[in-house]
Amino acid sequence: MNNPNVVLTDVVLRDGLQDEPVVVPVADRAAIAEALVAAGLRNLEAASFVNPDRVPQMAGAEDLLSRLPDRDTVRYSVLALNARGVARAAAAGADEITVVASASPGHSRANAGRDVDAALDDLAATIAANPHARFTAGISTAFVCPFDGDVPPSTLVAVAERFARMGIRRIGLADTLGTAEPDQVLRSLAAVREALPDVDLGLHLHNARGQALSTVDAAVSAGIARFDSATGGYGGCPFAPGAHGNIATEELVAHLHARGIPTGIDEHALAEAATLIKDTLARATVLT
Incomplete structure (x- = not known):
């Protein structure tokens, strides 16, 4: 199962903070960000x-980008849902810039305020209008939707194919609720890989039932x-009822290290970063 090329992106600054009530x-x-970089992380969703x-936790994004450390050695990605955000x-x-669409219509209406096709049409026009920007894509509710239930692999493939036609060559598939079983994730991954063999796929895993690490093991064995x-x-996702927290970076790093898979991340320094985040949230202003 050894894979020396596993790449981790920490998303606590975006996905982590957006669901906190502060x-x-x-x-x-x-x-x-400085603490995470000091721990060895080289990919942060900022x-x-x-x-x-709609999401007051993400206010000040422009100011934050101007303050991020080590811009020459760390890749900072950001999320955008529409032309204005891009x-x-x-x-x-x-x-x-990571552009995101939902695989399921129910979540698309709740999260983006439009159906899947309309969201993808808008993103296609936006990407075409920004030829100098570097884009990746994320697909929310790739496996399970809180409104529509299980997402058929064919539905996921159709959304991934739309992104590929926009010229995107890296796509992250999100288990937004954290309830997808490893076998379900593997079936959907296999379908997308068969349809789009030249696209680099990744996983964005939430962890409702403690099964996320098993999903990682299965995915690494499958070449992800x-x-x-x-x-x-x-x-979590404010617009996906029942969504659980992300898989914890410190748990994932320890899990990979125990299996002989290097990450370049210092576990002790990462624990210090986790403590900093906890303390920061404890003193942050509560939303009213």
């Missing part, structure tokens, strides 16, 4: 360029090398 100041978010009225992210100098996680296991 607002963390930009300076504190920058300090968290912010989401969304309407702060324009803001590009103007702020984001290294990489990219995984998202959040230090402290924070996170």
Whole structure:
């Protein structure tokens, strides 16, 4: 099962904080980024360029990007859901912009306010209008939707194919609820890989039943090398009822190290970063 090329992206600054009932100041978010970089992480999802009225935890994204450390050695990605978000992210100098669509219509309406086809049409036009930006894609509710139930692999493939036609060559598949079983994830992965053999696939795993590490094992054995996680296991989706926290980066790193898979991440320093995040959230301003 040894795979020396596993790449971890920590998403606590975006997916982790967006579901917390507090607002963390930009300076504190920058300090968290510094701690994660010091622990050896070289891929961070730093912010989401969304309407702060809907997700106040993500306010100040432009300011945060200007304060992030080690811009030459760390890849900072950001999330955008629409043309306005992409324009803001590009103007702020984001290294990489992740555009997101849902695989399921119920979640698409709740999260993006439109159906899947309309969301993808808008994203296609936005990507075409920003030829100098670097884009990746994420597919929410790739396996299970809180509104529509299990997502057929063919439905997931159709969304992934739309992204591929936009020129995107890296796609993350998200178990937004954290309830998908490893076998279900593998079946859907196999379907997407068969349809799009030249696309680099990764997994964004939440962890409702403690099965996420088993899913990682199965995916690594199947050749998947990219995984998202959040230090402290924070996170969720405000627009997906029942969504659980992300797989914790410290648990994932320890799990991979125990299996002889290097990550380049220092477990002790990562534990210190987790403590910093916990303390920061404890003193942050509570949303009213």
